[in-house]
Amino acid sequence: MSISEETVDQVKKLEADKYKYGFVTDIEMETAPKGLNEDIIRFISEKKEEPQWMLEWRLKAYKHWLTMEEPNWAKVGYKKIDYQDLYYYAAPKSMDRPKSLDEVDPELLKTYEKLGIPLKEQELLSGVVAVDAVFDSVSVATTYKAKLTEMGVIFCSISEAVREYPELVKKYLGSVVPHSDNYFSALNCAVFTDGSFVYVPKGLRCPMELSTYFRINAENTGQFERTMIIADEGSYVSYLEGCTAPQRDENQLHAAVVELVALTNAEIKYSTVQNWYPGDETGAGGIYNFVTKRGACRGDNSKISWTQVETGSAVTWKYPSCILQGDNSIGEFYSVAITNNAQQADTGTKMIHLGKNTKSTIISKGISAGRADNTYRGLVKIMPKAEGARNFTQCDSLLIGNTCGAHTVPYIETRNPTARVEHEATTSKISEDQMFYCQQRGLSPEEAVSLIVNGFCKEVMKELPMEFAVEAQKLIGISLEGSVG
Amino acid sequence: MSLLSIRDLHATVGGNEILKGINLEIGPGEIHAVMGPNGSGKSTLSYVLAGREGYEVTRGTIAFKGKDLIDLAADERANEGVFLAFQYPVEVPGVVGMTFLREAYNAKLRYLGKQEIDAMEFLKFVRSRAKTLNMSDDMLKRAVNVGFSGGEKKRNEILQMAVLEPDLAILDETDSGLDIDALKLVSDGVNELRSENHSMLIITHYQRLLNYIQPDHVHVLAHGKIQRSGGKELALELEAKGYAEFSEEAA
Known part of the structure; x- marks a missing residue:
């Protein structure tokens, strides 16, 4: 992978509008009353036509949530969230379960077109990517469903999965992230509204990239999506999520849960390009991105790989993790986190080694500019039975300017003497020499920063599926605008 | 008309005056050599011409193709056609040489209001330039200057120069640290x-x-001023006599 001229191109083009996804779709919405109580949860469950067990699970999670306290150990600061001042359900009125794309409100289709996500199949990237589009609390459309169904792949919204495949959902829901796991995930369990569900049958290498595009549109609304991916024995799937939200002065909460299960010899590759609205230069507005993502390598020789490019959100609290249960299973975490202006990110991973000869790799690249704070927080835990476990961790931080911060907080716990754990960390600044060298070759200061940062992130960027790598490169350039000069 | 016309150029670095009234005219196609003892201001002159931050012009003018260069930023000067081959080329980790060069080439095209070059076409162009120079383009597959030997770094600078085709190339101690073979290749x-x-x-x-x-x-x-000018025989004279004469002159 090389850094393309598109990066630089895009930076130039977008100088005027810094966050091009900041528009609002004017569409009639149906919302639940503001606030959170059991009735709201019943309302959501009813809207989704859920079975009784699902409602009970939600209520159990809610009761547990009431006993919990918001975590405060992360190196982030934000205004206290008033959970009674939020809407927990918002759906376009026209979204009363359209049967096909033809019935979807044209206003919504237009929104996704504007975001660069055409939902009409013939307009999609020559059939290599299937998309589930989630707008506020509901899934708008899922493309290529028929084609995928033929192969035995289930790709649908999680609401639909609860109705259509209750046994599968029941078996795996909460099995990786239990309802009591943490404050934000418990809240998600109680009020989750939509998200994607993927099941890949035994022995199948899913020939398409599966992708979910999350859009927050409504005001004062939290988005609580839940995604589940199950890769049955010997299967493979690559999945990508993208996220954007309108530009608003107030903060919005996004508390998602993602659960991955890889059975024997299965592999899941999960990529994220997170571009929620980051707030303005002064720190007003932006998304609180408090997300729990965890994958279980349940079977022997299974593999889960997380790749994330985090450029958006005002505050990020996110630790995509792997539980390496199966012998010889592999967990990977590749991360680029960029914070500019007043953004704060506390992100990293957890690698829990349970099985024999389990391996994990962590490559984290944090870039800070403006007054931003960027923290890598990671846990590598080797349990007593994890004979021959190995981990390699590399955390690199890059600082742009003198007013930002980079922090690395690694936790390493080994309870098996055969474990090998390596941790490397560097912190560097873009040097004046590098800037001058690039400028002397004709690059503007912003083009130079974009090029240098893309080079810094290269090891992670090359893990992204090709279709999205270019997009991610552009994003890096855009999100660092105004960081020099 | 001169391509580059420097008049009474004074420049400071960190408040110290290093250049104290330089006058120099370079015509189209001419090759000028500036020699001098260590600390005479040679590298400062190259940085001042290239527009490096921290090198402040306090008096005088620099006209390049009739334009006032002092008002232009470093990248604008580069795109106007000023190229500096660095004494110490800088590493840019993770950025492949070919990409770096294409970005630079396209930056200039954009500056001139021209269409950018296609990646394949550019690759062909670079290969042909490398061939003319009798150089391999292998180093362009690696990250810019990362892990390069001293000789490779200097060759890389010359290859970049050949691709970017500047009107004026400033070679800042390009010969330093080169063995005789590398020196010949670069020359x-x-x-x-x-x-x-x-x-x-x-x-x-x-x-x-x-x-x-x-x-x-x-x-x-020497001492921030051009003390003597002449033909190539002056270089030979310096080789024989050293710079001692100029330290006395100034004193």
């Missing part, structure tokens, strides 16, 4: 580019580079 490259469209300002401490590249004019820079 051959420079001679290959010699034409009426390419002027050069060669900054060097030693005369030996000028055995391979024949300058039209030689200047001696």
